[in-house]
Amino acid sequence: MEFSLIAKHFTRATPGAVLGVGDDCALLAPTPGMQLAVSSDMLLEGRHFSPQDSPAGIGHKSLAVNLSDLAAMGATPRWATLAIALPEENDAWLTAFARGFFRMADQHGIELIGGDTTRGALTLSITVMGEIPPGQALRRDGAQAGDDIWVSGVLGSAAMALAYRQGRLFMEQIDAAKVLPALYLPTPRVALGIALRGLAHSAIDISDGLLADLGHILERSGKGAQLAFDALPTLPVVQTYLHETVARECVLAGGDDYELCFTAPADRREAILAAAASADVSVSRIGQITAEPGLTVLAADGQPLPYDKTGYDHFAA
Structure with missing residues (x-):
C-alpha cells in the first residue's frame, strides 16, 4: 500500500x-x-x-x-x-x-x-x-547599529484569524473573512529574499511572532532595537480591532505571518524599495537597530508600549 x-x-x-x-x-x-x-x-x-x-x-x-x-x-x-x-x-x-x-x-x-x-x-x-551564491546568504547575525528594520507585507492577520477561530477575539464575520486567508494560505516571500541579496545585513521569516523572531536577530547580532508600533503594517480591518489587547498581541507576537523581517543600512532605502517592487510585495520601515541591547516598542506618544508576550512557544501546553 x-x-x-x-x-x-x-x-x-x-x-x-x-x-x-x-x-x-x-x-x-x-x-x-x-x-x-x-x-x-x-x-x-x-x-x-x-x-x-x-x-x-x-x-x-x-x-x-x-x-x-x-x-x-x-x-x-x-x-x-x-x-x-x-x-x-x-x-x-x-x-x-x-x-x-x-x-x-x-x-x-x-x-x-x-x-x-x-x-x-x-x-x-x-x-x-x-x-x-557563496557569501550572499541573508543570516540572522549581521544586523548593525543604525540599520533600518523592515518587514514585508502586513502583520497580525493570521494570528487574528486564529484568535477568532478559537473564540479569543470576536469579529464580525465580514471582517474575519478578510484575515482568514492569511492563516490558511500564507505566501512565502521567496522573490523578495532573492532580491535582498547584497542589500540586507540580516533577515528572518516571521513564523513565531515579530518580537520573538526579531529577537533572534538581536541575540545573534548582539544588538538591540527600537520599534514604532504605529509603523507596523496591518490590514485596515486589523486596525479597527487594535483597541483590544489580544489584537495588539496578534500584531506584535501572534506569529504565522511568514513575512520577512530584515535590516539594512539607511543609505539603501531606495534600493530596498526597488527590490520590493521587483518582487511585487510591499515593505515597511518599522524601526532601527541600536547598539544597546533590549527591544523597545514605542506608542504614538513616544512612550514605551508594555508587552507581556513575544511569540509562540512550541512547547507550551
Missing part, C-alpha cells in the same frame, strides 16, 4: 534531480559553485492545523512555511522531501493535499524528490533545499 500511495499521489517528473522518487535515496547535482540551504519543518494535526481544515490548504501551507525559511536566507528553491504519517489511507484527502502541495511547488519551481509514509497520528515533515 505504501508504494502504491507514493506512486499515485507523490511521484512526478524531477528534471532538476539526477534521480527522484522511487529508490533508496534521491540523487542531486547542485549547480556548480552554489551553496545548499536546507531547512525542515514539522506540522502536527491539532497543533499546527485542525482536522476540519481543507487538505488542499494544508498541502499549500505545509510547503509554504518551509519555503519561507529559504526566502529568509535569500535562497532559490530547488528540492523537497515529504514524510507523512496517516491514521489511515484516505484517497480523497491525499488527492486534495497533493493538489495544494504541488500547486505551491510549481509556483516556486521546487521538485519533490523523496520522503516516507507510515501509519500514525497525522503528521507532516518537510525538508526543503535551495541554492545560494
Whole structure:
C-alpha cells in the first residue's frame, strides 16, 4: 500500500534531480559553485492545523512555511522531501493535499524528490533545499547599529484569524473573512529574499511572532532595537480591532505571518524599495537597530508600549 500511495499521489517528473522518487535515496547535482540551504519543518494535526481544515490548504501551507525559511536566507528553491504519517489511507484527502502541495511547488519551481509514509497520528515533515551564491546568504547575525528594520507585507492577520477561530477575539464575520486567508494560505516571500541579496545585513521569516523572531536577530547580532508600533503594517480591518489587547498581541507576537523581517543600512532605502517592487510585495520601515541591547516598542506618544508576550512557544501546553 505504501508504494502504491507514493506512486499515485507523490511521484512526478524531477528534471532538476539526477534521480527522484522511487529508490533508496534521491540523487542531486547542485549547480556548480552554489551553496545548499536546507531547512525542515514539522506540522502536527491539532497543533499546527485542525482536522476540519481543507487538505488542499494544508498541502499549500505545509510547503509554504518551509519555503519561507529559504526566502529568509535569500535562497532559490530547488528540492523537497515529504514524510507523512496517516491514521489511515484516505484517497480523497491525499488527492486534495497533493493538489495544494504541488500547486505551491510549481509556483516556486521546487521538485519533490523523496520522503516516507507510515501509519500514525497525522503528521507532516518537510525538508526543503535551495541554492545560494557563496557569501550572499541573508543570516540572522549581521544586523548593525543604525540599520533600518523592515518587514514585508502586513502583520497580525493570521494570528487574528486564529484568535477568532478559537473564540479569543470576536469579529464580525465580514471582517474575519478578510484575515482568514492569511492563516490558511500564507505566501512565502521567496522573490523578495532573492532580491535582498547584497542589500540586507540580516533577515528572518516571521513564523513565531515579530518580537520573538526579531529577537533572534538581536541575540545573534548582539544588538538591540527600537520599534514604532504605529509603523507596523496591518490590514485596515486589523486596525479597527487594535483597541483590544489580544489584537495588539496578534500584531506584535501572534506569529504565522511568514513575512520577512530584515535590516539594512539607511543609505539603501531606495534600493530596498526597488527590490520590493521587483518582487511585487510591499515593505515597511518599522524601526532601527541600536547598539544597546533590549527591544523597545514605542506608542504614538513616544512612550514605551508594555508587552507581556513575544511569540509562540512550541512547547507550551
